Amino acid sequence: MASPTEQFEIRHFSDPLFFIGGSPVTVTNSALFMIATVGVIVVFMLAVTSSRSVIPGRWQNAGELLYEFVADTVRQSAGKDGLVFFPLVFSLFAFILVANLLGMLPYSFTVTSSIIVTATLSLLVILTVIVYGVAKHGVKFLNIFVPSGVPAWLLPLIVAIEVVSFLSRPVSLSVRLFANILAGHIALKIFAGFVAALLASGTVAAVLSPLPLLFTIAIVALEFLVAVLQAYVFAVLTSLYLHDALHPGH
């Protein structure tokens, strides 16, 4: 029986192309699934915008629904002027959603089950917030650490809390996605492993095998939900953080 974490292994399909800081860059299963993820999004978006008719067909309607859904998320969380970040939030949402869903295919690899991938995406968000906030508001951007209407004697404490909360954002953002996907896939693997183990035991315990099978099916359904939900959560939190970059005062 393979280890439950075997599915997260990075497999190298080529010799190192080059090195970054002593680490090899190779064509890996992760890289292929990233390319596949982007490929699926590109094909889908091209398909839904191929006819571009005023009265949309089914595919175009799906594309427009996705567009409006993400646009509404950005509008509600980041405000109307947050739409400058619409392409970024849309890309993040689409990438994570498709990567998660591709990861649900048997024998596939889940790009977002790697902490470094979710951390890189989170850092991208936080750096965007900081760079845009400072470029737009300069020193005033530091107002995000100073909530208005707080008594002066409380300010040092509040500012400290705000700084810690700001610094923990990329951590929570990346760990939330990574841990959800990782835990779900491990649970799936373990319960599916029980089915095989019970059947292979050759004892009366084999009659119990439908039980973990039912669990496995339930977890598959749950994982599809998690795959979509986590992509949405990532997009909403990104929009909320970008709101700070647009309006540093609370």
Place this chain on the structure above:
Amino acid sequence: MAKAIENGVDLAEEVGFPPFDTDTFASQIFWLVLTFAFLYWFVSKIALPRLASVIEERKQRVETDLADAARLKAQADEAFAAYEASLAAAKNNARVIAEETRASLASESEVQRKSLEQDLATRIANAEKTIDDTKTKALSHVGEIASEATSSIVERLLGSAPTQVQVDKAVKSALDR
């Protein structure tokens, strides 16, 4: 290639938990940056503008259609108001004409009636006058007839005719009585 796979497996075994295998980080970051940068370019330059143009076009179409509908409705309202006004004017006109006609007809018939009455009155007067004349004439002949009759009667009775003067005198005295 075989060496690379061996290397990967070795590294995984060393670390134990693949997601925390730092040796693969550089590769993953590299590919993520590459693919995500392409995705961002595609989404911002091709996919979203395309969808936005369709949605915008539809919005504009709906807006122009609504504006057209409002304009046409205003026109229809205007036409209806004009129709109402002309209808009211026509009704008023018809009433005036009817009243005028009735008045002129009434006065005309009044005139006719008066002339007719006058005519009739004249005729009646003429007729009465004729009757009176005839009556007078007839009455004036009564004495004459009576004289003749008296003369004849006396002649028959007495065998000789009285003189005209005597008869007239007698008749006159009889008539006067």
